[in-house]
Amino acid sequence: DAGVIQSPRHEVTEMGQEVTLRCKPISGHDYLFWYRQTMMRGLELLIYFNNNVPIDDSGMPEDRFSAKMPNASFSTLKIQPSEPRDSAVYFCASSLLGQGGEKLFFGSGTQLSVL
């Protein structure tokens, strides 16, 4: 089975530009998570979806960030306009509802650099 697929692996953009990160979860998984990893703040949960519906977006930094999940096999995280402090590794992860202790499967991440 293919794992969680993220694209692009690396993104370099200039401040003010729009950035779109993409994620394809594992087929059949009904939870999808977006995490951000920085040296200063570690791994932070930004938002998560259940059956394509956003459940908790309290971790989204500000209105410049938005996430969508139009169907069970695709999600996007958009930053508009981007700022240098958004530079980080963004991870997508998915899991399957069960007894509560399901492990998350992570993608390889997108390394974002905003100049």
Place this chain on the structure above:
Amino acid sequence: AQKVTQAQTEISVVEKEDVTLDCVYETRDTTYYLFWYKQPPSGELVFLIRRNSFDEQNEISGRYSWNFQKSTSSFNFTITASQVVDSAVYFCALKYAGNMLTFGGGTRLMVKP
């Protein structure tokens, strides 16, 4: 408040040494799950183990072992006879009500030949 603390930010050992990575958690929930993930230099987070709050049995998997103690809210991870390939950042994580996973700050382990 739900919180995971990994007090050791960086550990350096010589190959074949044993090493223990500490993890202390805080939660008010009686039902919760604890995890360890490994992040090698390639960057991807790799699942290592999951433990639920009702199962305090220690677990051993090859050179890896985990010690879960509810009395001290700790879930420590020991690597026996460390190898260079064990060099990575290791994250302890807590999953409580809902489906949210809270990570500790990570411990960077460097195993030198």
